[in-house]
Amino acid sequence: MKGYNIKKIQTDMQFEGEVLYMEPMMKHTSLKIGGPADIFAIPRDMPSLGNICNTLKNSSIPVFPLGGGTNVIVRDGGIAGAVICMKSFRRIGVAYRDDTFVYLLVESGTMLGRFVHYAEENGYSGIEGLAGIPGTVGGAIWGNAGAFGFEIKDVLVSVNVADLNGKQNMLCAKDMDFGYRTSGIPAGQLIISAEMRLKIDRQEEVSARVGHYLKEKKEKQPLWEASAGCVFKNPPGNPAGKLIEEAGCKGIRIGDVEVSSLHANFFINRGKASASDFIMLMEEVADKVKKKFGLLLEPEIRIVGRDRVD
Numbered sequence: 218m219k220g221y222n223i224k225k226i227q228t229d230m231q232f233e234g235e236v237l238y239m240e241p242m243m244k245h246t247s248l249k250i251g252g253p254a255d256i257f258a259i260p261r262d263m264p265s266l267g268n269i270c271n272t273l274k275n276s277s278i279p280v281f282p283l284g285g286g287t288n289v290i291v292r293d294g295g296i297a298g299a300v301i302c303m304k305s306f307r308r309i310g311v312a313y314r315d316d317t318f319v320y321l322l323v324e325s326g327t328m329l330g331r332f333v334h335y336a337e338e339n340g341y342s343g344i345e346g347l348a349g350i351p352g353t354v355g356g357a358i359w360g361n362a363g364a365f366g367f368e369i370k371d372v373l374v375s376v377n378v379a380d381l382n383g384k385q386n387m388l389c390a391k392d393m394d395f396g397y398r399t400s401g402i403p404a405g406q407l408i409i410s411a412e413m414r415l416k417i418d419r420q421e422e423v424s425a426r427v428g429h430y431l432k433e434k435k436e437k438q439p440l441w442e443a444s445a446g447c448v449f450k451n452p453p454g455n456p457a458g459k460l461i462e463e464a465g466c467k468g469i470r471i472g473d474v475e476v477s478s479l480h481a482n483f484f485i486n487r488g489k490a491s492a493s494d495f496i497m498l499m500e501e502v503a504d505k506v507k508k509k510f511g512l513l514l515e516p517e518i519r520i521v522g523r524d525r526v527d
Contacts, residue, residue: 231264231265231268232260232265232268232269233260233261233262233264233265234258234259234260234261234262234265234305235257235258235259236256236257236258236259236269237256237257237258238255238256238257239253239254239255239295240253240254240256240257240300241253241295242254242286242291242295242296242300242522243291245257245283245286245300245302246286246287246289246290246291246445247285247286247287247351247352247443247444247445247446248290248443248444248445248486248490248495249443249486249490250290250291250486250490250491250492250495251290251291251292251293251295251296251492251522252291252292252293252294252295252296252492252522252523252525253295253296254281254295254296254298254299254300255278255295255296255297255298255299256273256278256298256299256300257299257300257302258299258300258301258302259301259302259304259305260301260303260305261305262305263409266301266379266383266407266409267379267382267383268383269299269301270301270379270380270381270382270383270407271382271383273298273299273381274381274382278298278299279297279298279299280298280299280300280301280381280405281296281298281299281300281301281521282300282301282303282355282407282408283300283301283302283303284302284303284304284325284326284352284353284354284355284356284359285304285328285329285351285352285353285356286352287351287352287356287445287446288352288356288360288445288446288517288518288519289445289518289519289520289521290445290492290495290496290518290519290520290521291492291521291522292492292493292496292520292521292522292523292524292525293491293492293493293522293524293525294522294523294524294525294526295522295523296521296522296523297522297523301407302326303324303325303326303353303355303407303408303409304326304353305326306324306325306326306327306355306409306410307324307326307327307328307331308322308323308324308327309321309322309323309324309327309331309332309335310322312412314417316417317416317417318414318415318416318417319339319341319414319415319416319417320374320412320413320414321341321412321413321414321415322410322411322412323354323410323411323412323413324354324409324410325353325354325355325358325407325408325409325410325411326353326354326355327353327354328352328353328354329347329350329351329352329353329354329356329357329362330348330349330350330351332344332354333345333347333348333427336415336423337420337423337424337427338420339420340417340418340419340420340422340423341415341416341417341418341423342415342416342417342418342422342423342426343367343371343372343413343414343415343416344367344369344372344413344415345365345367345423345426345427345430346363346364346365346366346367346430347362347363347364347367347369348427348430348431348434349364349430349431349434349435349438349440350362350364350446351440351446352446354369354411355408357369358373358376358400358402358408358411359400359402359408360398360399360400360517361395361396361397361398361399361400362398363398364430364434365430365433368395370390370393370395370400372413372414372415373390373411373412373413373414374389374390374411374412374413374414375387375388375389375390375411375412376388376390376393376402376408376410376411376412377408377409377410377411378402378406378407378408378409379406379407379409380405380406380407381405381407385409386406388402397450397451398450398517437479437480438479438480438483439477439479439480439483439485442477442483442485442486443485443486444477444483444484444485444486445484445518446483446517446518447482447483447517447518448482448483448484448499448502448516448517448518449461449482449499449502449503449514449515449516449517449518450514450515450516450517452512452514452515455510455512456482457481457482457514458480458481458482458483459481460506460509460510460512460514461476461481461482461502461505461506461514462481463509463510464502464505464506464508464509464510465505466481466501466502466505466506467481469498469501469502470487470498471494471495471497471498471501472490472491472494473486473487473488473489473490473491473494474486474487474490474491474494474495474498475487476498476502484498484499492520492522493524493525496520499516499518502514
């Protein structure tokens with residue numbers, strides 16, 4: 218933040234981790250797009266998270282939580298205030314088990330792909346369809362990630378969150394307002410960890426299902442490209458990618474942002490794309506779909522930050 222003494226944050230509190238100043242968000246998003254965050258903090262443990270939350274709150278510095286940097290586009294002016302990155306919170310462990318189910322404690326910074334692989338290796342079923350989805354477990358919970366009929370809410374027991382004072386609270390999954398790509402977790406809450414219930418299964422059968430879903434995704438989605446995943450939500454009964462393709466949008470480009478020729482609901486950074494070009498392409502695609510089908514596409518990707526001032 219302009220005029221803010223970043224060294225004061227590091228010296229006035231107990232903190233384990235990293236605190237960076239004017240950190241380019243393009244280094245921390247799957248799109249490789251985004252201007253600088255005034256403050257970028259990576260706490261290593263709960264005391265450090267609580268301490269930096271309190272310091273930022275007392276200094277009236279706004280906070281933006283970040284997991285894997287997927288499903289988000291940061292505007293070219295970057296983020297005012299502080300980004301708190303939860304990537305150091307990545308433990309997976311067994312809480313308890315019975316003859317049918319295993320209950321796992323999974324920290325929010327765990328990459329979703331790693332969680333799927335852990336379940337696959339141990340013969341735990343329930344999240345096979347989430348294979349190939351980028352980002353972290355925290356982000357998957359926040360947006361209720363899903364594919365092939367699987368949603369993360371289906372295996373969720375509870376979520377441990379912290380407010381911007383660092384005070385923790387446990388949310389029961391049955392009381393949460395889950396919907397299509399939404400969890401109902403209030404803004405200003407940081408997801409710390411979650412308890413998940415998976416079914417104990419035959420390892421080879423779980424592995425076969427993971428392989429099947431991952432193969433299908435690789436054939437239909439540009440998983441190897443710089444993207445943020447699906448750009449628009451699917452209108453009821455109408456896959457957004459199909460609508461975008463039939464509106465003639467595959468392959469159209471603004472600057473270095475291009476609608477994927479493999480899956481039209483993925484926009485690809487072809488080099489040095491800007492957030493402004495990405496948003497312009499979103500608007501153009503949405504306009505073409507509305508004109509052809511009379512449907513208004515709703516963004517699935519989150520747009521955050523400030524515009525660049527030249």
